[in-house]
Amino acid sequence: MKILVSEYVLSTYQDHYLELLPEAYAMVITLAETLSTAGCEVYLTISNKIPRVKWSKVVTVNNEEEYYYLIKQARDRFDWVILIAPPLELIKLSKMVNNKFFGPPHRLVEIFSDKCSAYLALEKCEIKTPKTILVEKSLPEYSYLSDLNPPYVVKPALLAGSECVYFARNKSEVVEFARRAMKCDPRGRVLIQEYVKGVHGSISVIYGRNGYLFYSLNLQFVTLSENRFKYMGGTLPIRNNVFREKVEVVLNKLYKCYPELKGYIGLDIVWSENDVYVIEVNPRFTTSIIGICEIFPRV
Incomplete structure (x- = not known):
């Protein structure tokens, strides 16, 4: 199976996203190594401004315009395309690759990438989310x-x-x-x-044909300084039976509302008084995949 792993920041080297380069690099190398071990032929898109990467099969990108052209061509050249990008760019890119996107359908990418429509979707599914x-x-x-x-x-x-x-x-x-x-x-x-007071965390879930196949409950370290939130990392998996039961209710409700869900989804959550509030939904791989692949290499 031939797979393209494409991360927007690594591929286009946009100045306003450069602080995301370390986690972007860690994610794509983790995915490439994991998929390669599983027998897949894996390629990466990398900007020509990135001096060196630890991968031999690389598609070099000279500028953002060329990047979008290459992604459009990837639909015919690869069995699957894994896309990691900021919300607006992910919406555009997933439409280009269409059913070759290794994730939810484009309609759901549009819904969950926009925090407003994601909020309305969570309310529709009767999943707790901040007012x-x-x-x-x-x-x-x-x-x-x-x-x-x-x-x-x-x-x-x-x-x-x-x-x-x-x-x-x-x-x-x-x-x-x-x-x-x-x-x-x-x-x-x-x-x-x-603001929901509680413990910050996330859920990494992989959906298949009949519901979720795997999930990891993760703890997030978030600081507040000068009225700004900053993500400082995390740890996984969290083992807690009360939280586990609440999380499984959330995952089942989400799938019942959107049975076409597939692939990896990341949910940012807050545990508050033995309940789970979903803050955001990411219809793509998140940084938690780095730890998941290390702890559960066969996933």
């Missing part, structure tokens, strides 16, 4: 926030990870941080959520 309002075009009035209880989390609708995500203690901070987050978001849209 949320969407702000677009103009900054929120104080009255617009009356349905939310402080403190708040303010974040762009279409950015990955903790980039431009703020912790606001009061409504005046919400307005200021919404202004900043709007500048970060490609479409100028911002989500304001109630």
Whole structure:
């Protein structure tokens, strides 16, 4: 089986994403080694600005325009394409490779990559998620926030990870941080959520034809400094029967709502008073795959 593993940051070398290079490199090398051990022929897309990589089968990319052209061609040249990219880019790329994408269908990539539509999808599935309002075009009035209880989390609708995500203690901070987050978001849209107090974690799940095949419950180390959240790493797997039962309820509800789910999905969660709140859904491989492949090499 011939597989292309393509990570956007490693392939295009965009200045505003360069801090993500170490984890991007770790993910693609981990996936390449794991799939190669399983008997697959694995290729990577790598920017010509990256001096050296520990892999022999490399497709060199000279610029972003060429990258999109190569991904479009990959649909006919590979059995599967694994894509790792920020939300807006992932939506565009998954549409290009269509059914060769090693993950959920493009429709679900669109839904879960956008934090607003993901929130609505989670509510539809009756999965607990923080109360949320969407702000677009103009900054929120104080009255617009009356349905939310402080403190708040303010974040762009279409950015990955903790980039431009703020912790606001009061409504005046919400307005200021919404202004900043709007500048970060490609479409100028911002989500304001109630902050859920608890333990930060994630769920890494692989869906197959009849539901989930495997999942790992992971702990995340998240710091708060100057009203900004920062991901500092994590540990896995977490073994806790109470959390395990709650997590399996979430995974089954998600599959019942969207039975076309397939491949790897990453869910950011908070454990709060013996319950699980899903914060975000990532329809692609996440950094947890590095630890999973080391601990469970046969997955």
